Amino acid sequence: MVGTRAQRVERGPGRPREERVTTAALNAVIELVAEGGVEAVTMDAVAARAEVSKPAIYRRWPSKQALIIAAAETRIGxxxxxxxxxxxxxxxxxxxxxxxxxxxxxxxxxxxxxxxxxxxxxxxxxxxxxxxxxxxxxxxxxxxxxxxxxxxxxxxxxxxxxxxxxxxxxxxxxxxxxxxxxxxxxxxxxxxxxxxxxxx
Missing domain, CATH: 1.10.357.10 (Tetracycline Repressor, domain 2)
Incomplete structure (x- = not known):
């Protein structure tokens, strides 16, 4: 019964994880900009700070500029x-x-x-x-x-x-x-x- 429940959790809706990845990446951008400016924002740095994969970032934002603007919109939307x-x-x-x-x-x-x-x-x-x-x-x-x-x-x-x-x-x-x-x-x-x- 426990194994069945775990499988259901793994196969359940992906939205909570998707939201976590998005939120973590955008928060990481704001932190990196505050620490070192836009030059500090790279896909590698964001992935490391947010603890997500680079492919997950690229699936959401095709470029560094798109990522920075998306982060800005969480503050100034x-x-x-x-x-x-x-x-x-x-x-x-x-x-x-x-x-x-x-x-x-x-x-x-x-x-x-x-x-x-x-x-x-x-x-x-x-x-x-x-x-x-x-x-x-x-x-x-x-x-x-x-x-x-x-x-x-x-x-x-x-x-x-x-x-x-x-x-x-x-x-x-x-x-x-x-x-x-x-x-x-x-x-x-x-x-x-x-x-x-x-x-x-």
Missing amino acids: ALSVPDLGDVRAELREVLTARLASYRRPGTGRLLAELIGAAAGDSGVRGEYAAYADRMMGETRSILERGIARGEVRSDVDIRSAATLVAAPLVYRLLAEPELPDAQFVDDLVDLLVRAVGRSA
Whole structure:
């Protein structure tokens, strides 16, 4: 009876193991970037740190860049903000969620390394740009809803305004001595609404 049960466990659904491999690999990437930057991330190093096989990694991510971006998305991923009927409240939701991610240990180094890799290698710039585009998708939707509700000026360039929303938190995190906080988010929301609002 015991042997039968063991066989059932071995033949059971593979999802828990699959999830363990994925989680371990992505966590290993974040740890390696925090310790030595993107140059420290190799398939061998990730496999050793995560205690998984290289073939298991390659089955999930075809390249180092894809693996790093997947790891980044576990920290800074796409958001979904419901229609709150108020562009100010929705922008605060986005920025508060980003603030929580940015203040986690290692996220600043991860962001800096991503930006540096994108700037330094034209061959992978498109992959990082596509990732950034996904991260800003919800902000663009919020601004479009604001235009539809008459809260945001119809002449506002959505792409430029979305960049304006995203950039200040990153800049404060990476380039200024003071970490972003809730007060900074509140100040930023006020400035953004003044910049794009109908009353601006």
